[in-house]
Amino acid sequence: MKRVWVHVGLIAFSAYILLPILWIIRTSFVPESMSYSSSLMPGFTLDNFAALLNRRNFGNSLLRSLIVSLGATLIALPFAAATGFAFARYRTGGNLGRFLVLATQMLPAIVLVLPTFTIFRSLGLTNSIFGLMIVYAALNLPFLTWILMGFFEGIPVELEWAAMIDGANPWTAFWRVVIPVSLPGLASAGILGFIMAWNEFIFALILTGPATATVPVSLAALQTQNGIRIADVSAGVVLAVIPLAIIARYAQRFIVSGLTFGAVK
Amino acid sequence: MAQVSLRNVVKRYELVQVVHNINLEIADHEFVVLVGPSGCGKSTTLRMLAGLEEISSGEIYIDSRPVSSVPPWNRDIAMVFQNYALYPHMTVAENMGFGLKLRHVPKSEIQARVKHAADILGITNLLDRRPKALSGGQRQRVAMGRALVRDPKVFLFDEPLSNLDAKLRVQMRTEIKKLHQRVNTTTIYVTHDQVEAMTLADRVVVMNGGRIEQIGPPQELYHAPKSLFVAGFVGSPGMNFVPARVEESNGSLYLSIGNRCRLAVPLARTDRYGPFVGRMMTFGIRPEHISEPSGEPQSGMAPLELPVDVVEPMGAETLVHCNLDGTTVIACLEPSTQASPGKPIKLVADMNHMHLIDPETSLVV
Numbered sequence: 340m341k342r343v344w345v346h347v348g349l350i351a352f353s354a355y356i357l358l359p360i361l362w363i364i365r366t367s368f369v370p371e372s373m374s375y376s377s378s379l380m381p382g383f384t385l386d387n388f389a390a391l392l393n394r395r396n397f398g399n400s401l402l403r404s405l406i407v408s409l410g411a412t413l414i415a416l417p418f419a420a421a422t423g424f425a426f427a428r429y430r431t432g433g434n435l436g437r438f439l440v441l442a443t444q445m446l447p448a449i450v451l452v453l454p455t456f457t458i459f460r461s462l463g464l465t466n467s468i469f470g471l472m473i474v475y476a477a478l479n480l481p482f483l484t485w486i487l488m489g490f491f492e493g494i495p496v497e498l499e500w501a502a503m504i505d506g507a508n509p510w511t512a513f514w515r516v517v518i519p520v521s522l523p524g525l526a527s528a529g530i531l532g533f534i535m536a537w538n539e540f541i542f543a544l545i546l547t548g549p550a551t552a553t554v555p556v557s558l559a560a561l562q563t564q565n566g567i568r569i570a571d572v573s574a575g576v577v578l579a580v581i582p583l584a585i586i587a588r589y590a591q592r593f594i595v596s597g598l599t600f601g602a603v604k
Numbered sequence: 605m606a607q608v609s610l611r612n613v614v615k616r617y618e619l620v621q622v623v624h625n626i627n628l629e630i631a632d633h634e635f636v637v638l639v640g641p642s643g644c645g646k647s648t649t650l651r652m653l654a655g656l657e658e659i660s661s662g663e664i665y666i667d668s669r670p671v672s673s674v675p676p677w678n679r680d681i682a683m684v685f686q687n688y689a690l691y692p693h694m695t696v697a698e699n700m701g702f703g704l705k706l707r708h709v710p711k712s713e714i715q716a717r718v719k720h721a722a723d724i725l726g727i728t729n730l731l732d733r734r735p736k737a738l739s740g741g742q743r744q745r746v747a748m749g750r751a752l753v754r755d756p757k758v759f760l761f762d763e764p765l766s767n768l769d770a771k772l773r774v775q776m777r778t779e780i781k782k783l784h785q786r787v788n789t790t791t792i793y794v795t796h797d798q799v800e801a802m803t804l805a806d807r808v809v810v811m812n813g814g815r816i817e818q819i820g821p822p823q824e825l826y827h828a829p830k831s832l833f834v835a836g837f838v839g840s841p842g843m844n845f846v847p848a849r850v851e852e853s854n855g856s857l858y859l860s861i862g863n864r865c866r867l868a869v870p871l872a873r874t875d876r877y878g879p880f881v882g883r884m885m886t887f888g889i890r891p892e893h894i895s896e897p898s899g900e901p902q903s904g905m906a907p908l909e910l911p912v913d914v915v916e917p918m919g920a921e922t923l924v925h926c927n928l929d930g931t932t933v934i935a936c937l938e939p940s941t942q943a944s945p946g947k948p949i950k951l952v953a954d955m956n957h958m959h960l961i962d963p964e965t966s967l968v969v
Contacts, residue, residue: 497689500656503676504683505703505750519693 367573387574400557408536411475423487490524606667606757613662639801640811682751683760690735697731761793848887862929867906888959894935904956
């Protein structure tokens with residue numbers, strides 16, 4: 340009997356989380372005119388997706404988001420690896436250095452947006468996906484450093500020692516032993532960085548224009564003077580989530596190891 | 605192959621000095637074991653030799669070449685670590701050949717040398733596996749193979765058997781000894797296990813508190829320890845230590861323990877122990893030098909009658925814990941002994957093998 344109640348509780352909780360998502364998926368496939376209908380599936384259409392991709396160039400937003408998120412991650416990752424390694428192995432900067440890395444994450448994004456905008460405008464980097472890429476790389480750097488630091492701390496120093504005694508200088512030992520051994524850590528850090536960049540809204544809103552908008556900005560733009568076109572928004576959300584869903588499906592192992600590394604050594 | 609010498613080597617971490625003035629000359633082909641309890645500085649000394657730790661002062665020579673400022677990758681040494689430190693992303697063959705690859709040795713030669721080393725260690729069938737698919741003993745062999753392939757001047761071992769179970773440890777110990785007999789490379793081996801030290805070494809270096817207590821062949825350390833620490837550390841079970849007063853009567857010396865026990869000191873030692881008459885000293889005797897009396901009393905054998913606390917049959921021998929004036933004394937007896945807890949037992953101590961330690965200096969006199 341007790342087990343039944345446990346299951347009832349879990350089902351209710353799952354429904355609480357899943358129903359809004361399922362409802363968005365349902366709405367994305369329902370004709371615009373029946374979006375707010377209370378019936379479960381009052382028709383089926385792909386028009387919402389077609390409209391979004393054709394009339395609103397949502398495909399371009401997806402492509403831009405992909406480029407910006409990938410680019411930002413690829414820029415940040417090598418720096419984060421080098422910094423994380425220095426923190427982990429040489430204790431560079433001591434505890435204060437580590438705290439400062441973490442402290443950058445305590446600032447609300449909104450505090451950084453306006454100065455960033457001012458600087459980027461004078462550099463001519465507003466309304467440019469390259470500018471946004473640089474911002475995301477900078478925003479992700481401390482977080483990725485933190486994750487990789489935990490990963491590197493889990494690698495026994497004897498591995499590097501063994502490489503050095505085998506004839507490798509510290510750089511060769513890092514490149515040929517530490518990096519290959521850390522690939523799961525680099526992958527999980529990269530994936531988390533990609534997801535953060537993909538979902539970022541406030542900097543994208545301020546730093547991009549209609550021609551350079553990323554997915555979150557384009558989705559927000561579906562809210563017009565005539566109200567919210569809920570069918571379009573639902574279709575947009577579905578399209579925006581697909582890449583993340585694929586990543587989550589195939590890279591879950593890495594993400595979990597990235598989030599828990601250093602916690603359980 | 606090479607000689608190694610450490611001269612006045614000191615290691616300091618900020619204010620704490622962990623290694624004090626180590627002086628050690630190691631001959632070509634020699635197998636030297638550094639042994640001591642945790643934190644005695646033996647691993648630090650080995651790492652300084654490898655170049656993994658800087659030395660604070662002093663100098664290290666490998667083949668008369670000062671190497672203190674030479675990085676580990678240019679010292680031409682090989683090292684086996686306690687946790688093996690195999691590269692997890694490489695196969696066994698790649699692990700073993702990595703050092704040669706870094707030195708740009710031709711591929712065919714790498715293959716040949718890896719094969720040769722694998723033959724010696726009996727791991728030829730494992731060459732294509734990754735370290736995670738190997739057992740502890742196999743990993744240990746691969747780590748040794750990686751050292752062997754390079755044909756370095758010096759082998760360093762840092763507690764290589766500590767992660768293995770007891771049976772495998774004994775087996776690998778023999779293999780390390782065999783390997784050294786075969787390749788004859790100068791070897792420096794660190795362990796906290798005195799049995800390992802005694803069985804492997806040409807010479808044992810006993811370290812304590814960052815200092816060398818004594819250097820010598822295993823038999824010398826066993827029979828003629830220079831200090832209380834070495835006397836207690838070498839041998840298993842350890843030497844018995846009992847506080848005793850040195851007394852003289854009629855030109856002979858006795859050790860007086862408590863009120864009732866008096867042991868005669870062999871005449872040959874009268875001169876040596878004479879200056880300590882009237883003083884409280886520490887009497888040391890190994891469990892294997894206490895036995896049950898048999899036949900005629902022999903010279904140097906001192907009778908004892910002690911209550912038994914615990915009896916530990918070991919198979920080949922039986923350890924009997926007795927109480928000597930409040931101090932536990934272990935005797936290593938024949939398995940046929942009739943000793944049983946609570947009953948007194950008659951024993952004889954072979955005083956020809958006794959040691960007398962001055963408690964003020966902790967040195968054997």
